[in-house]
Amino acid sequence: MRDIFINLKRFDVPREKGGVCPSEQPGKWIEGVMKDSVELGIGSFPDVNVVYFVPEALILPAQEALGCFPAERRGRLSVGCQSVFRDNIKKGKNFGAFTTNLPAASAYQMGCRWSIIGHSEERRDKQEIIGAFQPDWNQNESSREKCAAAVDGLINREVLSAMEQGMDVLLCMGETAEERGGGSMEEQQDRVRAVLSAQFTRGLKGVADYLPKRKVAIGYEPIWAIGPGKTPPGEEYISYVSSMIKRIVREQFGFEIPVVYGGGLKEENAEMLGGIESVDGGLVALTRFSGEIGFFTEDLKKIVEKYLSGNRKGETA
Known part of the structure; x- marks a missing residue:
């Protein structure tokens, strides 16, 4: 099974107001995206799971649009959320004191069965919050390591909250330019291995308890x-x-x-990525990076097709 994820970031805000949605009515726009995705057969590729991660405001209109089609037409097409809060609503415990946060129970109630967690933008936000209270976090390697451990710990709590609720997770991780360092690829390998190994150790802690009933995939982001x-x-x-x-x-x-490759699956690299045996899919943000920049459903279909063509070539090589 291959996984194609689409992270529609701030498509809940129109372009005229600083976002990237091409419509003044983002709810109507996402309904169109879902309808086009079904009609183009994006959920019907053999052995390909396709998940749209959308902002909270677009979850319900996206789900309602998908729900207008029978399951056999939707195929493996679904809607997920952009992370969840580290604590959750539980019967007999905290019933709702989560103002400004999205608990996994709320996302699940809206029909989400996937969540993207630990995206580089989310990690940077947590790092900035820690930095606001510990201004010296970046002064030396020891301080940076403590900050990274704290961020990974928060990310892990989100992962476990989602999985306990019954959701699958795309866990993003990757190295910065500073962590990767200079030199040849051989010289960088040990540094990259150390950074990612630490992120796995902390980020995947406790995940095995929910497998194989639930699923977790890694989205590798070369942040640099x-x-x-x-x-x-x-x-x-x-x-x-x-x-x-x-x-x-x-x-x-x-x-x-x-x-999956989280650094941007696009038409230009889809065939190459599809041919790498150890890559099981990719994360799409935008589909066009020149002219009318944005996300276009017909382009997504081309990207998936190119990825699968590279996959077939890799299998016959």
Whole structure:
């Protein structure tokens, strides 16, 4: 099974107001995206799971639009949420004191069965909060390690909250430019391995208790390569890191884990990524990066098709 995830970030705000939604009515726009996805057969690719992660305001209109189609037409197409709070609503305990936060129970009630957790933007937010109370967190390696451990601990609580509620999780992790360091790829490998291994050890703690009933996938984000003007990693680097992730998780936790490329699955790299044996899918943000920048459902279909064509080539190589 391959996993294609789409993170629709701030598509709940129109472009004229600073967001990226091309419509003044984001709710209507997401309904159109869901309808087009079904009609284009995006959920009907063999052995491909497709999940849209949408802002909280768009969850219900997206779910309602999907619900207008019978299950056989929806296929493996579903809607998930953008992270959950680290604590949850529980019967006989905390029933609702979660103002501004999205508990897993609320997301589940809205029909979400997947959540993206630990995205680099979420990690940066938590890091900034810690930095506000500990201004010296970046002064030395020891302080940075303590901050990273604290962030990973919070992320882990979110993962466990989602899985306990009955949700599957895409757990994102990756290394920054500073953590990767300079030099050749061989010189960088030990540093990257150490950073990711620490993130796995802390982020996946307790996850095995929910397997195999629930599912967790790793979204590998090379944070140093994300953004305008950045050079993305090549096939050799992605192959090394994704293989290393699987090996470390197997050795530390004793289970197999799917790894998807979280640095941006797009039309330009889809075939290449599909040909890497240790990559099990990808994370899409936008589908067009020039001209009318944004997300277009017909482009997503092309991306999935190219990814699968690379996958077939890899199988016959």
